[in-house]
Amino acid sequence: MPKYAPNKMPTAVKKRYFELLREGYKGAAAARVVGVSASCGSNWFIEAGSMIVPDSGPVSPRFLTQNDRIAIADGLHAKQTVKEIAVAIGKSFQTVYREIKRNAKPDGSYHPWWAHNQALLRRHRPKEPKIRGSEPLRALVREKLTEKWSPQQIARYLAREYTHDSAMRACPETIYRALFAGLLGREAKLRTGRIRRRKQRRGVPTLNKIKNMTLIHERPVEVNDRKIPGHWEGDLIIGRGQGSAIGTLVERTTRYVHLIHLPHGWKAPQVRNALITQTAHIPPQLR
Incomplete structure (x- = not known):
């Protein structure tokens, strides 16, 4: 029987070999089915950590599959960056980075079947x-x-x-x-x-808790340009231990600051009433 270099066969052949092992085939029988020598299959088995952990069935799409790990290994072999690999398999680059770091072999190399076995072993730990x-x-x-x-x-x-x-x-x-x-x-x-x-x-x-509230990014252009006075920004400063509070109003064009005294509390009704009474002296064109 001709000899085959264990690391030069197409990935699809290796994938089918491990699928057969998970289905219960003996190593030699699986090797014959995919068309490689028994020693070649044995080398693949040793590379994968000399173990085959059965899949537990369908898992959430947020987990990496065997195919994802094969794509990661192929990408690393092709000298692709982690971000390029992540785009190819539809995952975030943080997920791919953690996968390589967590499931690489002790020598630092990334082997997809070894990695998949390690992931399955961690999953099967009630x-x-x-x-x-x-x-x-x-x-x-x-x-x-x-x-x-x-x-x-x-x-x-x-x-x-x-x-x-x-x-x-x-x-x-x-x-x-x-x-x-x-x-x-x-x-x-x-x-x-x-x-x-x-x-x-x-x-x-x-959903917005305030009905008909205008969001900041929906403000008119003249507000963002700060060319027309009369647009104010409000904020609330609460003191230590929530023992006191003070409101602030800043006019966007002139940067004029007006402090709002809140002697009766700082819930929404009290702040509203204080704003109405303490800004009454501001000319209408500036409000």
């Missing part, structure tokens, strides 16, 4: 939720939540107090998940009173 498996951590998190601490504050506290004990540390998302899953008991809740996660609507723009 773990018990950290807070569920640790009563001391669960009790401490529950105590801090009842004291009106936020998950972010609790996570920072744990990282500071238990620097050398990883079992007593948890990130904010871990705390949120444990809370919403009911692992912390009925008495534990966020200081806002919520015990359920808010619905996330990714990609859906948030």
